[in-house]
Amino acid sequence: MPKKRATLLAELRGILGPSGLVEDAGEMAPFLGDWWGKRQGSALAVARPDTVERVAAVVACCARAGIPIVPQGGNTGLCGGATPRPEDADCLVVALGRLRRIRAVDPYNQTITADAGCTLAEVQAAAAQADRLFPLSLGSEGSCQIGGNISTNAGGTAVLRYGTMRDLVLGIEAVLPDGTLWHGLRGLRKDNTGYDLKQLFIGAEGTLGIVTGAVLKLFPRPTSHATAWVALDTLDQAPVLLALTRSLCGERITSFEVCSRSQLNVVYRNIPDTRDPLDGEGDWVALIELADMASDAELQGLLEQAMGRALEEGMAIDAALASSQAQAQAIWRIRHAVSGANVREGYSVSHDISVPIAAVGVFVREAREALREYTQDALTLVVGHAGDGNLHFILLFPHAVWQALIPETRETRAAGITAIVQRTALALGGSISAEHGIGVAHRDELQAAKPPAELAMMRAIKHALDPRGLMNPGKLLQP
Amino acid sequence: MPKKRATLLAELRGILGPSGLVEDAGEMAPFLGDWWGKRQGSALAVARPDTVERVAAVVACCARAGIPIVPQGGNTGLCGGATPRPEDADCLVVALGRLRRIRAVDPYNQTITADAGCTLAEVQAAAAQADRLFPLSLGSEGSCQIGGNISTNAGGTAVLRYGTMRDLVLGIEAVLPDGTLWHGLRGLRKDNTGYDLKQLFIGAEGTLGIVTGAVLKLFPRPTSHATAWVALDTLDQAPVLLALTRSLCGERITSFEVCSRSQLNVVYRNIPDTRDPLDGEGDWVALIELADMASDAELQGLLEQAMGRALEEGMAIDAALASSQAQAQAIWRIRHAVSGANVREGYSVSHDISVPIAAVGVFVREAREALREYTQDALTLVVGHAGDGNLHFILLFPHAVWQALIPETRETRAAGITAIVQRTALALGGSISAEHGIGVAHRDELQAAKPPAELAMMRAIKHALDPRGLMNPGKLLQP
Numbered sequence: 006m007p008k009k010r011a012t013l014l015a016e017l018r019g020i021l022g023p024s025g026l027v028e029d030a031g032e033m034a035p036f037l038g039d040w041w042g043k044r045q046g047s048a049l050a051v052a053r054p055d056t057v058e059r060v061a062a063v064v065a066c067c068a069r070a071g072i073p074i075v076p077q078g079g080n081t082g083l084c085g086g087a088t089p090r091p092e093d094a095d096c097l098v099v100a101l102g103r104l105r106r107i108r109a110v111d112p113y114n115q116t117i118t119a120d121a122g123c124t125l126a127e128v129q130a131a132a133a134q135a136d137r138l139f140p141l142s143l144g145s146e147g148s149c150q151i152g153g154n155i156s157t158n159a160g161g162t163a164v165l166r167y168g169t170m171r172d173l174v175l176g177i178e179a180v181l182p183d184g185t186l187w188h189g190l191r192g193l194r195k196d197n198t199g200y201d202l203k204q205l206f207i208g209a210e211g212t213l214g215i216v217t218g219a220v221l222k223l224f225p226r227p228t229s230h231a232t233a234w235v236a237l238d239t240l241d242q243a244p245v246l247l248a249l250t251r252s253l254c255g256e257r258i259t260s261f262e263v264c265s266r267s268q269l270n271v272v273y274r275n276i277p278d279t280r281d282p283l284d285g286e287g288d289w290v291a292l293i294e295l296a297d298m299a300s301d302a303e304l305q306g307l308l309e310q311a312m313g314r315a316l317e318e319g320m321a322i323d324a325a326l327a328s329s330q331a332q333a334q335a336i337w338r339i340r341h342a343v344s345g346a347n348v349r350e351g352y353s354v355s356h357d358i359s360v361p362i363a364a365v366g367v368f369v370r371e372a373r374e375a376l377r378e379y380t381q382d383a384l385t386l387v388v389g390h391a392g393d394g395n396l397h398f399i400l401l402f403p404h405a406v407w408q409a410l411i412p413e414t415r416e417t418r419a420a421g422i423t424a425i426v427q428r429t430a431l432a433l434g435g436s437i438s439a440e441h442g443i444g445v446a447h448r449d450e451l452q453a454a455k456p457p458a459e460l461a462m463m464r465a466i467k468h469a470l471d472p473r474g475l476m477n478p479g480k481l482l483q484p
Numbered sequence: 485m486p487k488k489r490a491t492l493l494a495e496l497r498g499i500l501g502p503s504g505l506v507e508d509a510g511e512m513a514p515f516l517g518d519w520w521g522k523r524q525g526s527a528l529a530v531a532r533p534d535t536v537e538r539v540a541a542v543v544a545c546c547a548r549a550g551i552p553i554v555p556q557g558g559n560t561g562l563c564g565g566a567t568p569r570p571e572d573a574d575c576l577v578v579a580l581g582r583l584r585r586i587r588a589v590d591p592y593n594q595t596i597t598a599d600a601g602c603t604l605a606e607v608q609a610a611a612a613q614a615d616r617l618f619p620l621s622l623g624s625e626g627s628c629q630i631g632g633n634i635s636t637n638a639g640g641t642a643v644l645r646y647g648t649m650r651d652l653v654l655g656i657e658a659v660l661p662d663g664t665l666w667h668g669l670r671g672l673r674k675d676n677t678g679y680d681l682k683q684l685f686i687g688a689e690g691t692l693g694i695v696t697g698a699v700l701k702l703f704p705r706p707t708s709h710a711t712a713w714v715a716l717d718t719l720d721q722a723p724v725l726l727a728l729t730r731s732l733c734g735e736r737i738t739s740f741e742v743c744s745r746s747q748l749n750v751v752y753r754n755i756p757d758t759r760d761p762l763d764g765e766g767d768w769v770a771l772i773e774l775a776d777m778a779s780d781a782e783l784q785g786l787l788e789q790a791m792g793r794a795l796e797e798g799m800a801i802d803a804a805l806a807s808s809q810a811q812a813q814a815i816w817r818i819r820h821a822v823s824g825a826n827v828r829e830g831y832s833v834s835h836d837i838s839v840p841i842a843a844v845g846v847f848v849r850e851a852r853e854a855l856r857e858y859t860q861d862a863l864t865l866v867v868g869h870a871g872d873g874n875l876h877f878i879l880l881f882p883h884a885v886w887q888a889l890i891p892e893t894r895e896t897r898a899a900g901i902t903a904i905v906q907r908t909a910l911a912l913g914g915s916i917s918a919e920h921g922i923g924v925a926h927r928d929e930l931q932a933a934k935p936p937a938e939l940a941m942m943r944a945i946k947h948a949l950d951p952r953g954l955m956n957p958g959k960l961l962q963p
Contacts, residue, residue: 113723113842114873115730136731158676169674172651187937194872195648195838195918197637197687198930199960200942204683208676225730244592251594251704252615255777256735298734359674363592393673394593439674451677458666462949463679469948470941481678 010095013070014050017097020062025103027051036098039088040081044445046089048075048098055103057120057178057186057217064215065184067097073478074099076211078153079124081145083357084444086210086480087153093478099215101152107131108218115223116175116192121152121216125159128221137223140167144344152216158208160440162340165392166259166296167224169440170207177203178218182471192220205466210442211477213470227259227296231308232333235315236287236323240265241366243291243391246320250293253311257304260294261392262340263365268386271401272339275346279339282325282332291321291391292340294333343388347399351384352407354400354419358430359439362394372398372429379422382406395439398426427454443481452483489528489574492549496531496576499541504582506530515577518567519560523924525568527554527577534582536599536657536665536696543694544663546576552957553578555690557632558603560624562836563923565689565959566632572957578694580631586610587697594702595654595671600631600695604638607700616702619646623823631695637687639919641819644871645738645775646703648919649686655699656682661692661950671699684945689921690956692949706738706775710787711812714794715766715802719744720845722770722870725799729772732790736783739773740871741819742844747865750880751818754825758818761804761811770800770870771819773812822867826878830863831886833879833898837909838918841873851877851908858901861885874918877905906933922960931962 018026027033028050036051038044049072054060067074073096077087080100089096104122111117112135119128125146132139143149143161153159155177159170167173176191189203206213237243240263247261266288273279283290297304305326312324327333347353360368373385379400389396400422407415427437427450437454438447452460467474467482478484497505506512507529515530517523528551533539546553552575556566559579568575583601590596591614598607604625611618622628622640632638634656638649646652655670668682685692716722719742726740745767752758762769776783784805791803806812826832839847852864858879868875879901886894906916906929916933917926931939946953946961957963 111840111842113727114840116840158680160674160676164674168651169676171680172647181937181941185937187941188935189938191913191915192840193838193913193915193918194841195639195643195869195874196915197639197648197917197919197921198915198926198933199687199922199938200684200692200945201637201650201687202938202941202945204680208678208680213679225734227734248592253777255704255706298732359672361590361593361595361671362673363590390674395674434670434672436670436672436675436677438676439672440676442676443678447677454677456667458660458664459668459678459681462660462666462681465948466679466681466945469944 009070010049013066013072016066017050017052017063020059020066021052021054025053025055025059027053036077036080036100037089039085044085044088046091047094048089048096049094051098051100053100053103057104060099060215060217061180061184061186063099064180064182068183068475071473071475072097073475075477076215077101078121078150078156079145079148081149082153082157082444083441084446086157086442086444090445090479101150101217104217110135111192112137114192116220117223118190118192118218118220119151120218121150123151125149125151125154132223133226136226138226139221139223141170141173144341151219155207155216155219156209156211157442160390160395162260162262162390164390165261166256171204173222174203174207174219175222176220177206177216179206179214179216181214182476190218190220208442210444210481212467212481213476225298227298229297229299229301229304230333231295231301231304232327232336233293233308233312234282234325234336235291235293235312235321236283237289237291237321238287239366240289240369242320243289243365244363246291246315247362247392249315249320250311253314254295254307257295257297258293258392259296260292262292263387263389263391264290264340265387267384268343268388269339271350271384271386272342272346275349276342279342282336283323286323292336347386347401351401351403354422356398356423356426357439357441358398358426358435358437359393359395360430360433360435362392364433365391365394365396368396368429368433368435369398372426375425375429376400376422379418445480448481448483488549492545492551493529495545496529496542499538499545500531500533504532504534504538506532515556515559515579516568518564523564523567525570526573527568527575528573530577530579532579532582536583539578539694539696540659540663540665542578543659543661547662547954550952550954551576552954554956555694556580557600557629557635558624558627560628561632561636561923562920563925565636565921565923569924569958580629583696589614590671591616593671595699596702597669597671597697597699598630599697600629602630604628604630604633611702612705615705617705618700618702620649620652623820630698634686634695634698635688635690636921639869639874641739641741641869643869644740645735650683652701653682653686653698654701656685656695657697658685658693658695661955669697669699687921689923689960691946691960692955704777706777708776708778708780708783709812710774710780710783711806711815712772712787712791713761713804713815714770714772714791714800715762716768716770716800717766718845719768719848721799722768722844723842725770725794726841726871728794728799729790732793733774733786736774736776737772737871738775739771741771742866742868742870743769743819744866746863747822747867748818750829750863750865751821751825754828755821758821761815762802765802771815826865826880830880830882833901835877835902835905836918836920837877837905837914837916838872838874839909839912839914841871843912844870844873844875847875847908847912847914848877851905854904854908855879855901858897924959927960927962
């Protein structure tokens with residue numbers, strides 16, 4: 006449809022101005038692939054609106070023309086939700102990165118109102134400037150955007166205390182599939198006036214509309230921190246240790262992460278200047294962080310006491326407490342080095358599952374057992390947010406092994422592994438995607454994982470709010 | 485339709501057994517009126533299923549026959565959401581009170597799984613038995629039910645720290661309008677697999693289906709408490725005092741309530757053995773409660789320090805700290821006596837609004853000013869959860885004054901007052917119903933309060949999930 010296409014592009018140019026529509030193939034490229042280079046799609050053009058009204062006008066224009074839209078934030082997602090598919094040549098990517106204003110900070114209401122295109126780091130910084138904390142914290146916080154954090158219900162390392170993005174959103178503003186702008190930017194802690202529609206947009210991965218702004222919750226900024234590196238014999242000790250720490254420290258616990266020894270060894274092998282705080286003790290390690298308004302010394306005393314009890318009661322085999330900020334940073338550096346280390350070491354078949362917290366140990370044992378035929382030439386690595394029951398369970402193949410396989414074998418092998426990992430999680434009442442979402446990566450697996458009644462409701466809602474299926478088609482749900 | 489009716493009742497008797505279907509007018513009566521006697525409706529019969537499967541069978545039977553259903557929990561709601569309307573003579577009330585099993589408590593996952601018909605107090609008790617806290621706390625906790633708490637997104641006095649019911653639900657089980665049982669009882673902290681459907685049922689007031697069970701979040705049980713009664717000059721000091729207390733005490737703050745002096749005087753006049761802890765000081769009073777895992781003395785020291793700072797900085801005029809549990813109880817007794825005292829004193833035209841926290845003072849000033857013509861023979865009382873921006877703003881007419889009015893005048897007067905109060909809240913970015921919901925009481929007002937795009941989405945969702953409009957018709961949305 007070369008003629009219709011030309012008319013549409015002219016109309017979009019009129020709405021967006023000369024700098025707002027990217028049509029050059031080279032300039033479009035960064036918007037068409039995902040950040041780790043796994044996926045590559047195509048599109049008619051990339052719209053880069055600089056006002057909310059222009060987002061609405063662009064969507065209305067596409068709705069009239071029947072053109073599908075792929076909303077895109079920082080494009081740091083791991084499941085292909087924000088990247089156009091190869092078959093999407095007739096779609097328009099709408100990238101939100103120019104909507105980048107912090108609209109308001111209210112220290113008394115403890116809220117921040119931000120454009121969808123602000124990066125997570127910008128929102129954190131604006132909150133800090135008002136002596137408040139915006140607690141969401143992710144590896145990609147320098148480039149991921151608030152709209153994407155909302156659309157994927159982002160998680161990270163502070164979920165244990167502050168919840169996922171869903172728990173942090175009070176109101177949203179969104180452009181609906183027909184181009185209507187919905188003003189839902191309320192900053193209220195309590196509002197019981199009908200269906201809580203923002204909840205549908207949170208985690209919808211852009212399939213119901215485009216989030217353009219949000220009111221987010223802020224918190225008092227902790228003034229003290231305490232960090233412990235705790236060696237465990239088995240992962241089963243983690244939930245028990247968490248329960249004890251909670252009973253003594255309450256909601257001061259901000260993070261409770263775990264790493265398998267196999268994962269730590271990959272880090273130490275590949276990342277310079279990393280060193281085990283307990284000289285390799287423990288098949289598993291828990292990383293515990295407390296934060297509070299007390300003094301560092303007071304908080305450290307509390308954590309010391311808790312770890313003392315844990316050792317006495319056989320819930321851990323040893324513990325090292327960071328005695329300075331530098332030591333705490335060194336501990337966290339190990340945790341954050343995981344992704345980089347794994348890329349250097351080999352090819353990861355990676356999973357993002359969750360189970361009830363008490364079942365993390367059972368899950369790893371059962372998955373390992375069921376995967377025996379695959380693990381002869383792969384390492385089994387586990388790293389994750391054990392306090393949320395969320396584990397990244399990884400089979401890592403040395404580069405040489407993986408490259409020696411023909412592409413078909415790689416695909417079959419990865420699919421076989423993933424099927425077993427997901428089945429194991431589901432059997433324990435778990436989820437196949439704890440924090441990364443569905444996108445295209447897990448879309449078909451979702452069909453098997455959800456009760457039919459739930460899939461039917463999801464489809465009914467998609468159809469009710471986007472009857473023509475123009476919003477991020479083929480993502481999350483089968484078209 | 486006498487014949488069809490007889491067939492339906494026979495079928496329901498078959499499903500429910502002899503004790504499961506109430507048809508006698510006398511026995512039906514408690515299910516047909518609301519608890520404060522304002523509303524009286526009618527129904528074909530009252531179903532009292534004792535298993536989830538029977539709930540599903542009853543709903544399927546009604547769906548086939550085109551019979552509307554009114555789901556009912558403890559019937560303690562304040563907006564008529566759970567009571568059949570007078571015009572509902574052909575509906576079936578489905579009362580959940582016999583579904584009363586605590587299904588599971590998982591202290592490591594910090595979750596409890598309960599039938600919808602468990603009372604809130606039963607869930608609190610089961611949590612306490614496992615040394616955990618279920619934090620939702622309401623006046624009606626002895627009789628309100630978990631299913632109702634979910635369907636109305638209940639609030640209460642611990643929302644500041646733990647959130648509303650929405651924040652406490654991890655999974656639900658519900659019977660959909662066609663009788664399908666949806667198994668959504670997941671107990672996961674993280675699960676990003678599509679639209680979060682439970683969020684639609686939370687606060688839907690039974691218009692999308694019947695909640696039959698839920699997985700709820702538990703918390704560590706605080707071991708120490710500290711309570712302060714703080715005299716303020718103006719309500720504007722409350723947000724500033726809250727911010728200071730937060731910066732010093734962090735998330736230890738569990739409650740931050742306020743009362744106007746006028747409201748306190750009504751309590752002292754009507755409730756024996758109540759006495760002002762500061763001998764009547766302050767036009768406003770804030771009630772602050774901290775809870776933690778520390779010792780009472782430690783926590784009290786912290787609160788004392790915070791209140792000292794507040795007095796120094798002119799954020800309050802005086803403060804009394806409870807030095808024993810008995811004193812803390814005496815303080816809370818005053819707060820909890822409000823409803824009873826107001827009933828004795830006169831007729832309340834009551835409101836449940838919320839605004840951004842910093843705007844509570846402006847709201848009261850503007851509402852008072854706008855209501856001048858009404859307040860010559862009424863007291864203006866304010867009590868509420870200021871930490872959530874949620875105020876119960878009440879015009880209280882002495883019984884003699886109110887009874888002297890003819891019914892039409894009463895109605896017009898109440899409607900006139902409510903219109904002004906709601907308009908004032910909305911103009912400040914607030915809500916017309918912070919925690920009580922919509923039901924029939926605010927259904928028509930909702931039309932004016934919400935953006936058209938939002939109402940259209942709500943209707944689209946209702947139609948998508950309940951196309952024949954059989955679930956709690958006429959509640960929340962106009963039919």
